[in-house]
Amino acid sequence: METLTVSLGSRSYPIFIGSGISKDAEAFLPFLSMPKVAVVSNSVVAPLYLEKFKGTLRGAGVDVLDIVLPDGEKFKDWQTLNKIFDALVGTSCERSTTLIALGGGVVGDMTGFAAACYQRGAPFIQVPTTLLAQVDSSVGGKTAINHPLGKNMIGAFYQPKVVFADTDYLASLPQRELSAGLAEVIKYGLIRDLPFLDWIEANLSGLLEKDQSLLEHAILRSCVNKAEVVGADEKELGVRAILNLGHTFGHAIETGVGYGKWLHGEAVAAGTVMALELSRKLGWIDPVELERVKDLFQRAGLPTRGPDFGCARYLELMQHDKKVVNAKLRLVLLKKIGEAVLCDDVLLTDVSQAIDACIGCE
């Protein structure tokens, strides 16, 4: 088992990474303010893992309520969030009841946001079951739901008490979702950790075959990178924005095609290629480096081109993005491979050309 800490003063918390770590109820008890929890899961994860997880906690004397949401990004909305509130209020859950997210990024984002709002703030714990959630969304306290016009527009910065990244859950993860998670793993290499990027390239086959020790290392390095960035800038006033490489383009893809059609990681991969195409246009990276990254995404089973719903629509959707400041697009680009920069003075014509170069069939 690996352990690291997200350092945020009084809101600091540990991340535990390893095989079987969520099967030990004793590991949870120190983080519960009272022996009552509400486990939030979804219709895909629940049949596989919920009963066993509840049994573990109940065996340790914890009172467990469970809440099962429909699966998928398209349910990351008010209606589904309200199901959590209805269950909590309906069973008189108190402010000190701990919410536990057992699922992927959508379950984690919604459970975290529900915890942030329930009685103005209940404790919560992340037990991510997908690679994407283990390497990215479960760490750092970004919680949210989508608005029909924009992804993650309504949410809160709200940190969990602890994250248990149990690699055993990845055994049942579909290959497509494994690939989507690798998009965020690759991202850490691109923005600030060149040795990690080299390591991913060298070990990609093993990662795709779900080699446990390789996955554990990939999760650890990803979380170390994320924890360092979040520890320096919890509320994204500055450097934290580099974690959004490919995300402004990617959110436009997700919203443009309709939530849930592209996986988040797939949209991030195609969006990252757009950001790198723009970085190339600006002369910061060269064509060979761009091809290196596209090749890596392709080997990882990820798209390198976005859907063609027109460049104008991309730009319109990107205007809704949270990274817009004073009506200027703020984009994360690469100064070089392994070093991201935040740019708010990119010409719209350059952005348009980068999009045009990366959408539709080649």
Next chain:
Amino acid sequence: METLTVSLGSRSYPIFIGSGISKDAEAFLPFLSMPKVAVVSNSVVAPLYLEKFKGTLRGAGVDVLDIVLPDGEKFKDWQTLNKIFDALVGTSCERSTTLIALGGGVVGDMTGFAAACYQRGAPFIQVPTTLLAQVDSSVGGKTAINHPLGKNMIGAFYQPKVVFADTDYLASLPQRELSAGLAEVIKYGLIRDLPFLDWIEANLSGLLEKDQSLLEHAILRSCVNKAEVVGADEKELGVRAILNLGHTFGHAIETGVGYGKWLHGEAVAAGTVMALELSRKLGWIDPVELERVKDLFQRAGLPTRGPDFGCARYLELMQHDKKVVNAKLRLVLLKKIGEAVLCDDVLLTDVSQAIDACIGCE
């Protein structure tokens, strides 16, 4: 004009109190991170004050979007909150757009909660137009919406950048709402400020006649008391709970009869009598003191008895309250007049008897 500060470190903010203070655009500008605001109001306040308020800001070069909500506690829900988000996202408002609440407690609570959630946190300003909002709900950062089963169950602690309590708005306030505001004013005297309680008793007639300088003093003393308590315990881990005198009973009344039938201040008055009846039963205050408070409420035009939907239903509704900890009711009672205490070991039979003594016709 009076000025005081709510001291919360980096989240500290000023409260300005006085006649006409919201008519000076220059007073707002230092608090805006960009010259764009969304003014949230309701269908009662907007026809009276919105155009003039917008004109003031526009005259100073501020881009103003307005959002008018239906009026009343029964609209303090998800559907109405979503109208705010729809307007913000639909007009591409950024994270740095300032939300301004121009209205009473419901508008303030919803605008504050929308600001807390919009893009994970946009700045907001309170311009309370009712006495209740000026003396209580606009100060301290409690924001929320109601759940069908419990009041203010979903919300956030989220502080405004500044509060402008302009006493000119009280000119159009219906007498019933003025009385409701006085319930919270009287509360401060009861829980921690005996000299203020004496002053209210001596000046009640003038307050009911809307004497500007008396109202200004009442607002100032109320805000000073609230700011001291909130500054000591922002997130209600301890002493802040005393501000909820009468509120656990009062919320049961509001939810039990249906949101909006009783004004919040009316429910708080009747709930306070229940809390004082319980304090009397415990031997902490004597019958003469109880009568003194009931007399003051009556003179202020406030109810001193709750609706009779049965004691059992009161207890059921109180179980949903946020003040429940480890399945025990936590009630604010008076050790003596002018000194509140938090009790979590009151016998349910005593609570029942206090409710029974204070509901229905006398």
